[in-house]
Amino acid sequence: MSLLHLRGVGREVRLPDGSLLPVLTGVDLDVAAGEHVAVVGRSGSGKSTLLNLLGLLDTPTAGSYLLDGEPTDRLRARRRARLRGEVFGFVFQQFNLLPRRTAAENVAAPLLYARGRDYLLRRRTAREMLDRVGLGARADQVPERLSGGEQQRVAIARALVRSPRVVLADEPTGALDVETGAQVMALLARAAAENGAALVTITHDLSVAALADRRFRLDAGRLTPLDGGAALDAATAHRDPRTAGRTA
Amino acid sequence: MTGLLGAFAEAWDEVRVHKARVVLSLVGVFLAVFALTTVTALGAIVAQSQQEQAERWGGRPATLAVTAFDTTTGAGVDAARWDAAVAGLVDRYGITGSATVSYADGLYRLPGGTQTVQTTRVSPSYGPLHRIRPVHGRWLREGDRASLSPALVVNEAFLSLLGHSDLSARPTVVIGGPQPVTATVVGVVREGFDQPLVYRVDRSGGDAAAASGGGPGPGFYGPPTLELWVPPGQADAVMATVRNDLALSLPGSQVDVYRTDDQGIGDSISTLRTAIRGAGVVALVLGGLGVLNVGLVTVRQRIREIGVRRSFGASSARIFSAVMLESVCATALAGVAAVAAAVLLVRNLPLTEWLADGVPLADDPGFPFEAAVEGMVAATAVGALAGLLPAVIAVRARVIDAIRF
Structure with a gap:
């Protein structure tokens, strides 16, 4: 049984004129525990919507989504919120660190919603996690005083601090230069693997996608498997000039 | 239990991080609670003084x-x-x-x-x-x-x-x-x-x-x-x-x-107290509107942060209580400060000189306890009321719009 199991999942949004716009159509996807999956696609292809559905931030309008065998369509809001905190860790393109909080406070923030020991030991856990991503010495710095790469490492530490079973990363290197992006992506993949967490990465950076065990292409809301660098190259109409040399 | 602690910790964290905004938003509440508490306390002391002066003549x-x-x-x-x-x-x-x-x-x-x-x-x-x-x-x-x-x-x-x-x-x-x-x-x-x-x-x-x-x-x-x-x-x-x-x-x-006792003194004092209370309530409402206004602006600026917290597993109830508690914590703090300031002021005013020509009160009420309690309750209630609307807005914010992966 896969950890994430999507069959025929669709998502439509209602436009201001009342008509329905399909964003995702008939998506089938299985993600096993500890697996690294990448989804590539151009802007507007539905990548973010797919990530929202996977992370229980949104609900599909068609199909079924089983989370560890449990249908998600009947989950009550409170249970969805709890699962979101316990099962998923999110890494955002723009880092989305809480402003004016230190790196340690940012990493500890998800543990505010944990219970018992996890909640009570949140500060210590946060510092340990920052040590793991090499930012122990910067734990008391606010995000405004950290570089982009450091901010994303803080975000990775934050995504992993509750030991999630799945890390959902949206363009995790999108706001970073090539070298820093590669370092951050390597860190993310390694940290997720050490935690035994599945990693679902959405990207248009082909070198990032190449790190995954399995790769998919999302085009006009339809998800199809991809294999090999050439296929990856063809999958994205928008080639990132930073990665062109490496994927050609 | 840790959920409740977490909600308080989150609210307090917000107050701590945004001190300047919180302090500015609370100036109105501080002044209102200070005025309400002070006039309530003074009202009780003036009433006691009037009562005793009347009783000195008529029993x-x-x-x-x-x-x-x-x-x-x-x-x-x-x-x-x-x-x-x-x-x-x-x-x-x-x-x-x-x-x-x-x-x-x-x-x-x-x-x-x-x-x-x-x-x-x-x-x-x-x-x-x-x-x-x-x-x-x-x-x-x-x-x-x-x-x-x-x-x-x-x-x-x-x-x-x-x-x-x-x-x-x-x-x-x-x-x-x-x-x-x-x-x-x-x-x-x-x-x-x-x-x-x-x-x-x-x-x-x-x-x-x-x-x-x-x-x-x-x-x-x-x-x-x-x-x-x-x-x-x-x-x-x-x-x-x-x-x-x-x-x-x-x-x-x-x-x-x-x-021989002055049977009308009770009505006079009651009227005085009502007038004082009315003025205090008006001041409090104005202070509360200030907090509400700042709260509404702030919650709109924090929509992205609220979306991020949702991704951490924050439920609607938790978001609601955090925004609400932030307002309540802040106004309660303002209430404590206002009541303390009112106590300092009232205790140091030469009230017996002003009210009774220096004759000490036979039953000195000190700083009326009910005035302090009333000030704290008013501050907390204003915080709750002023936090209600921003909390509703925070809960109704669409998470995916807030986060925008």
């Missing part, structure tokens, strides 16, 4: 004055009969709060010459009944009735005529008349403005009028008056009973019973 609610006249001569009844009748009445009905008072002109041999001074001859119980608090020395007491030197409580004007400014020299004064007697000044009260006046114990060992109980004699204005302190709700019934009882005990006499 406590309800004070009944009882007098009796001989219907044939128009003079007061025989002192011995009056004393017996009064003693019997007080004993029969178990009346614990009673005093006797009579008014006379006394001749006092002062350094500037003998002078006639208005003298109120009272039983020691008159003081507590009328909340008289000497500014120096003490009030009259039962032991003074056995003293060979009549005890006097005088006002500052009389003490000045006597050539003293305080009681450190244990001043005495000779009371003139057929049998002069040296009286001892035991206390000083602040009343009567520049006119000298004297309270004299109703009878004493060296007093020619000892047997009369201070009853009518040369220089007295009318017969002595018995004052009874009874429950206000029973005043009318007691008046009728006393009138009938004394009429039977004193045949041939006309007995008058009437209330």
Whole structure:
């Protein structure tokens, strides 16, 4: 049984004129525990919507989504919120660190919603996690005083601090230069693997996608498997000039 | 349990991180709660002062004055009969709060010459009944009735005529008349403005009028008056009973019973309190609107952060309570500061000088506890009300719009 199991999942949004716009159509996807999956696609292809559905931030309008065998369509809001905190860790393109909080406070923030020991030991856990991503010495710095790469490492530490079973990363290197992006992506993949967490990465950076065990292409809301660098190259109409040399 | 702690920690964290915004938003609430608490406290003290000043003249609610006249001569009844009748009445009905008072002109041999001074001859119980608090020395007491030197409580004007400014020299004064007697000044009260006046114990060992109980004699204005302190709700019934009882005990006499306490003071004080409370509530509403306004602006700026917190697993209830608690925590802090400032101000104002010419209150309410509680409750309630709308907006924000992966 896969950890994430999507069959025929669709998502439509209602436009201001009342008509329905399909964003995702008939998506089938299985993600096993500890697996690294990448989804590539151009802007507007539905990548973010797919990530929202996977992370229980949104609900599909068609199909079924089983989370560890449990249908998600009947989950009550409170249970969805709890699962979101316990099962998923999110890494955002723009880092989305809480402003004016230190790196340690940012990493500890998800543990505010944990219970018992996890909640009570949140500060210590946060510092340990920052040590793991090499930012122990910067734990008391606010995000405004950290570089982009450091901010994303803080975000990775934050995504992993509750030991999630799945890390959902949206363009995790999108706001970073090539070298820093590669370092951050390597860190993310390694940290997720050490935690035994599945990693679902959405990207248009082909070198990032190449790190995954399995790769998919999302085009006009339809998800199809991809294999090999050439296929990856063809999958994205928008080639990132930073990665062109490496994927050609 | 940790969920509740987490909600408080989150709210406190928000207050801590955004100190400047929080402080600015709370200025209005601080001022409003400060004003509300201060005026409520001052109102209670002013009311107490007014109450005591009224009771100094008319006695406590309800004070009944009882007098009796001989219907044939128009003079007061025989002192011995009056004393017996009064003693019997007080004993029969178990009346614990009673005093006797009579008014006379006394001749006092002062350094500037003998002078006639208005003298109120009272039983020691008159003081507590009328909340008289000497500014120096003490009030009259039962032991003074056995003293060979009549005890006097005088006002500052009389003490000045006597050539003293305080009681450190244990001043005495000779009371003139057929049998002069040296009286001892035991206390000083602040009343009567520049006119000298004297309270004299109703009878004493060296007093020619000892047997009369201070009853009518040369220089007295009318017969002595018995004052009874009874429950206000029973005043009318007691008046009728006393009138009938004394009429039977004193045949041939006309007995008058009437209330002397100010029955309108309660309404006046109530009106004063209502007006003060109204002003405080208006101030509080204005302060609350300020907090609400800042809260609405802030929550819109925090939508992205709220979306991120949703991704951490924050439920709608948790988001609601965090935004709400942030407002409540902040206004509660403002309330604590405002109440502390109000206590400092009220405790350090020279209220007795302003309100009662320096006469200390017999029952000083201090800083009214209810004013402090009311201030805290008002601050917290304003926080809750002002946090409600931003909390609803925060909960209704669409998470995926807020995050925008």
